[in-house]
Amino acid sequence: MAAMENAEQGLVDQWRDLLGVHARTVSELDRALHQHGLCASDFEVLDVLAGCAASDGAGAYRVQEIADRVHLSQSALSRLIGRLEKDGLVERCMCPQDRRGVRVSLTPKGRTLHGDVRPVQRAVLGRMLADGPGG
Amino acid sequence: MAAMENAEQGLVDQWRDLLGVHARTVSELDRALHQHGLCASDFEVLDVLAGCAASDGAGAYRVQEIADRVHLSQSALSRLIGRLEKDGLVERCMCPQDRRGVRVSLTPKGRTLHGDVRPVQRAVLGRMLADGPGG
């Protein structure tokens, strides 16, 4: 029984560590990206779209596909894309095969911004994930 | 350069894993705790207070001390405590030494609920943290 309680305690400690790293990293990310007008979720989506490797829109993702890669609800993602579109960072275009669907792709401006911001994000990850819980 | 890029990719993968585990676990936690009227943050606070091991309020935490242990802003925590208080799960009482301060302690009802819910939370952690990214 005592061993079981210890195992549970280890689990709880593991979870607290994870919460701590997550909170600190998201916070740092938000702070670092804020001066570029982005938050952590925004960058996640831009990063997914940049990984799509198509500047002409042919490789654009469907909203559903983005939702599979970031941890947001469909509605939150829809609005987030709306904000990025309003800022001129992404483009929505109707999917001709399935006209319910929407294809989302980076604009040149979005691609440029992603290129600028990526090193910043990578640097934050390096600091926060490597340094350990000491932060 | 290629090695450095690989290191960065490892970092990004590590971060995506962490985001995934965090999102799935919080989601499961919220779902499991919802039927008890709690969300994950609520339980975090109850768990901190339960760790305080004082049913008479003598071991009550100051709001600041709770804030150090959970990853919420001071304002969010203040409102969360307000909700818990409204539900009769915690009590706020003025700190006599420093009347600016507030001491927060579990009510019997809160302690009972925590006891009921803790195994649920531990079970979710066991599933989500042990199973790995497969979820």
Add this chain to the structure above:
DNA sequence: TCACACTACATGCGCATGCATTCAATGCAA
């Protein structure tokens, strides 16, 4: 005693999120 800086917590406000719903488009069956 008084003035003033500081601290602890609460609150106004705007924003992002999730759930439930809505609307349009598709696919399938008759």
Add this chain to the structure above:
DNA sequence: TTGCATTGAATGCATGCGCATGTAGTGTGA
């Protein structure tokens, strides 16, 4: 073709969050 269930995305709504600010209490120096 028509009718209906299903799917993809947008939207109404309620809620929780953080930032900035407000309010009350403390402590210090003159």
